[in-house]
Amino acid sequence: MQAPALLRHAAELLRQQLSSAQPPDAVAQGYFRRHKYLGSKERRAIAEMVFGALRCLELSEFLLQRLPCSVPAGLAREQLLLVTFGILSSAVGNPHIVPLLRTATLSEMELSEMEFWCRLLQAHGWSKTEAERFYRTVQQRLCWLRTAVLHMLELPPSRWEKHHWQQFAAACALPLWLVREWLQHPLNTLSAVQLLGTCQALQRPALPCLRVNTLKAHLVALLEFFHRHGIAATPTPFSPVGIRLWERVALTALAPYRDGAVEVQEEASQLVGYVVAPEPHWRIWDACAGAGGKALHLAVLQQDRGEIVASDIAPLRLRALQQRQRRAGLRSIRTLLLRADSTLPKSLPRSFDAVLIDAPCSGLGTLRRTPTLKWRLTPEGLQRHSQRQLSLLLRYSERVRPGGVLVYATCSLLPHENQAVIARFCRERPEFSPEPTTEILARFGIMLPQCTPAGEPLQLLPSVHGTDGFFIARFRRSR
Numbered sequence: 239m240q241a242p243a244l245l246r247h248a249a250e251l252l253r254q255q256l257s258s259a260q261p262p263d264a265v266a267q268g269y270f271r272r273h274k275y276l277g278s279k280e281r282r283a284i285a286e287m288v289f290g291a292l293r294c295l296e297l298s299e300f301l302l303q304r305l306p307c308s309v310p311a312g313l314a315r316e317q318l319l320l321v322t323f324g325i326l327s328s329a330v331g332n333p334h335i336v337p338l339l340r341t342a343t344l345s346e347m348e349l350s351e352m353e354f355w356c357r358l359l360q361a362h363g364w365s366k367t368e369a370e371r372f373y374r375t376v377q378q379r380l381c382w383l384r385t386a387v388l389h390m391l392e393l394p395p396s397r398w399e400k401h402h403w404q405q406f407a408a409a410c411a412l413p414l415w416l417v418r419e420w421l422q423h424p425l426n427t428l429s430a431v432q433l434l435g436t437c438q439a440l441q442r443p444a445l446p447c448l449r450v451n452t453l454k455a456h457l458v459a460l461l462e463f464f465h466r467h468g469i470a471a472t473p474t475p476f477s478p479v480g481i482r483l484w485e486r487v488a489l490t491a492l493a494p495y496r497d498g499a500v501e502v503q504e505e506a507s508q509l510v511g512y513v514v515a516p517e518p519h520w521r522i523w524d525a526c527a528g529a530g531g532k533a534l535h536l537a538v539l540q541q542d543r544g545e546i547v548a549s550d551i552a553p554l555r556l557r558a559l560q561q562r563q564r565r566a567g568l569r570s571i572r573t574l575l576l577r578a579d580s581t582l583p584k585s586l587p588r589s590f591d592a593v594l595i596d597a598p599c600s601g602l603g604t605l606r607r608t609p610t611l612k613w614r615l616t617p618e619g620l621q622r623h624s625q626r627q628l629s630l631l632l633r634y635s636e637r638v639r640p641g642g643v644l645v646y647a648t649c650s651l652l653p654h655e656n657q658a659v660i661a662r663f664c665r666e667r668p669e670f671s672p673e674p675t676t677e678i679l680a681r682f683g684i685m686l687p688q689c690t691p692a693g694e695p696l697q698l699l700p701s702v703h704g705t706d707g708f709f710i711a712r713f714r715r716s717r
Contacts, residue, residue, distance in 0.1 A: 239280055241343040241354075242361045247273070248284045249316035252291060255610060256316075262289065262610050282486070283342035286443065290332045291323040292609035293411060293441045297330070298322040300408035301379045307371060312363040325355055325376045331442035383409060391430055395421050406430070410437035412612055419617065425657035427697065436651065436707065439700035444606035446483040447474065448500040449508050449531075451566050453538055455499035457481065463494060476684055476703065477508040498565035503531045506603075506698045506705035510596065510647050511535035512682050513675050513696065513710050520591035521545045525634045528552070530559030530571070532596060537568045547586065549574040580633070589639040597627040599648040599655050603707025606700065624654050631663045635670065635715075644670060644713040651697065651707040660695065660711050670713040678712060 251269050258265045266288070270281050291298065298319050302309070313321065327335040328351065336351050349357070352373050359369035387409045390402045398406070407414040410433065420426060421433055428436065450457045457479060464471035469487055474480030481500070489495040489502065510532050516522055518540045524533040527548035537546055548571050550556050556573040563571050574586060600623055601611045631646060638644050646663075648655050664670065675696040679686065687702050695711035 239276075239343060240361075241339065241358050244280060244283060244339065244343055245317055245320060245358065247276070247280075248287050248291075248320050249314055251284060251288045252316045252320060255288060255292060259614075262292065262608055277342075279338075279342045283338040286332075286338055287320060287324065287335055289609065290327060290335060290443065291320050293443075293605065294323050294326065294330055294332075295319065295609075296411045296413065297380075297383075297408050297441075298326065300404070301326075301376055301383070304379060305372075305375055307375060309372065310364050310368050313359075317362075321355060321359065322376055325351075325373055326380055329377070329380055331438070334443075387434070391434070395430055406434070410434060411441050412437055415617065416612065416615065419620070419654070420652055423653040423658070425653040425661065427653070427657065427694070428651075432699070432701070435701040436699050440605040440707070442606060442700075444504075444706070446486060446489075446502065447504050447508075448481040448483065448489075449477070449503040449535060450479040450481065451499050451501065451534075451538055452479055453542060454497065454567060455494060460494055460500060467492075474505045474508075476686060476705075477505045477512075478682060478684070480505045480508055496565070498562075498567055501531065501534060501562065501566065503535065504706050506649070506703070506708035507531055508535060509679065509684070509696070509698070509705075509708070510594070510645065510710055511539055512684060513647075513678055513712050514539075514592055514594055514643065514645050515678050515681065516540050516544060516592060518543045521587065521589075522547070523586075523590045523593045523634070523637060524548045524596070525593060525630070526550060526596050526598060527556070527559060527573075528596070529555045530562055530573075532594060533559065533571050534562060534566055534568065536594075537563075537570045538566075540570065542568050542570045544570050546571045547574055547590075548572070549576050549586070551576045551578050551580075580629075582633075586637070588637065590637050590642060591639060592643040592645065593634055593638050594645045594647070595630055595634055596647045597630055597655075599623055599627065599650040600652060601649050603649040603651050603698075603700075603709075606706070620652070620654055623650075624659055627655055627659045628662055631659065632666060635663075635667060635713075638670075638715045640715055640717050642715050643673075644715065645710065646713075647708065647710045649706055649708055651699070651709065656695070656697070656709040656711075669717050670715055673712045673714050675710055675712050 255262055255265050266285050302322055324335055336354055355373055356369035386405050407417040410417055450460055461471055470484035471481050474482050494500050516536055516539050522536055527533050527550045530548055533546055533548040548559055553575055556575060559573055600615050605612060635644050674693045698705045698708040700707055
């Protein structure tokens with residue numbers, strides 16, 4: 239397929255992503271089902287380009303609005319945004335974009351990145367001079383923005399003016415209101431420099447991560463399996479049972495996945511199970527289980543000898559958990575469908591040794607894989623999230639037995655959903671005392687770079703840990 243045709247497909251998929259309320263993966267899968275003539279290399283190039291453009295959209299739009307020269311006609315808005323991202327791709331941590339496009343379009347491999355993008359612009363009616371000027375100007379404006387932000391970071395945010403906030407939000411590739419809310423929150427633990435680094439890490443693609451089911455397989459044996467099949471795989475740096483894949487593969491075609499020896503689970507999510515640190519005989523309630531990744535891990539940590547109640551309000555997710563449990567060969571998990579009004583059924587036990595609340599949240603820690611979430615969120619929606627999270631904590635914590643454990647987790651980094659929620663919870667439930675997560679993790683030999691004060695809840699940052707953004711707090715009930 240020629241590069242202009244590939245760009246048209248990418249632009250149409252980008253347009254659909256921006257206008258759809260569905261998850262990005264679902265939109266992409268639907269598009270490729272309707273265009274079955276696209277080969278695997280073409281699908282991968284289109285998807286990587288579109289997802290990269292979504293992650294960096296605010297940055298591309300900011301630069302386009304502030305170009306000192308007019309932009310020639312010939313490209314639709316979505317095409318122009320994709321080309322702008324492509325020109326920026328290597329500088330923002332996506333160096334794989336141009337090689338993928340070259341492979342998919344059979345372009346000359348000796349072309350430089352500048353020649354590749356300029357030839358694509360020329361195919362849409364731009365002159366060589368116009369294309370080269372655009373390429374250089376976009377890169378120069380990125381350098382200007384980064385320099386401006388570095389100078390701005392010498393000032394405290396309280397002294398920033400409107401244009402400072404606009405520049406910082408563009409560098410973070412986040413909506414302006416969200417950056418202000420985040421950085422100005424009184425319980426925010428990230429400096430402006432840390433927030434910028436976190437957001438820039440979220441502009442890069444996420445690599446697939448697996449969790450080994452140690453009741454069925456050993457990590458070393460699975461690594462050897464992947465290497466024999468030519469799949470680049472390494473152990474994760476923190477989770478003792480994690481495997482990072484350095485390329486995307488069709489897992490359903492691999493025997494270890496079909497046999498339940500591995501599950502897809504992000505490394506940050508795996509660490510939640512270790513923070514719970516279950517004893518084999520414990521009764522555990524995974525109150526917001528979803529499709530059950532954490533419940534499955536807890537069952538393995540208990541050697542399948544405990545009792546786990548996994549509940550959710552979505553029946554399809556619980557059915558997926560049941561299928562995964564059968565594949566993993568586990569028997570200790572019982573699923574329980576909750577009512578949407580959060581009324582707890584009488585069949586739910588009155589007390590548990592541990593309750594895990596992986597609360598519904600904004601999901602902003604997963605922007606590498608679900609970049610459209612940042613536009614779905616509104617100030618009102620953020621307030622609803624925090625209210626719901628506190629409500630879940632207050633009601634579900636009543637089922638923790640005296641001396642039992644409560645773990646609260648979100649895949650968000652916003653203080654509104656994390657520090658602010660647990661601060662209010664501790665005021666209203668003084669019988670729950672925070673426990674340092676780092677000491678719990680050390681029992682499993684897990685040592686993390688410290689990015690939050692000692693004794694504080696665990697905050698996983700993509701810029702520091704290479705994981706999704708995650709927040710994990712652990713409490714012990716005294717009475």
